Amino acid sequence: MTDEEYRANLNGINIFFGAVLGFVLAGTETLETAGFTLVLVLCSAIVISILYISSSERRLVYFLYTAVGIACLPQVVTLIGPAGTTLPPKLIPTLAVWTAMTAFVEFAPRARPEDIATPRP
Numbered sequence: 001m002t003d004e005e006y007r008a009n010l011n012g013i014n015i016f017f018g019a020v021l022g023f024v025l026a027g028t029e030t031l032e033t034a035g036f037t038l039v040l041v042l043c044s045a046i047v048i049s050i051l052y053i054s055s056s057e058r059r060l061v062y063f064l065y066t067a068v069g070i071a072c073l074p075q076v077v078t079l080i081g082p083a084g085t086t087l088p089p090k091l092i093p094t095l096a097v098w099t100a101m102t103a104f105v106e107f108a109p110r111a112r113p114e115d116i117a118t119p120r121p
Contacts, residue, residue: 035085
């Protein structure tokens with residue numbers, strides 16, 4: 001994969017899953033303000049850590065951190081969220097697939113610049 005293909009993959013994944021996340025979060029507006037705020041804060045922290053997978057020198061650490069964060073999300077909401085705070089049912093799968101696809105692209109082999117042939121006209 002060339003650098004351009006790598007960037008295109010990540011941009012496509014991030015745009016697509018950003019849109020899907022917006023759809024998945026529909027319905028959280030019925031939560032009380034404190035619960036809604038908690039879901040937004042936790043969700044944004046996971047999204048930021050997904051983006052760090054491809055932006056940090058510590059890609060594996062951020063991948064593991066993100067995977068653990070996603071796995072623990074329901075328990076965290078139960079522990080610290082106000083009564084009645086629930087996560088949308090499709091949130092965990094959405095974040096998990098986004099993380100997995102980002103990791104796949106990030107850890108896939110990439111072409112070195114000197115291995116790339118001169119582009120055809």
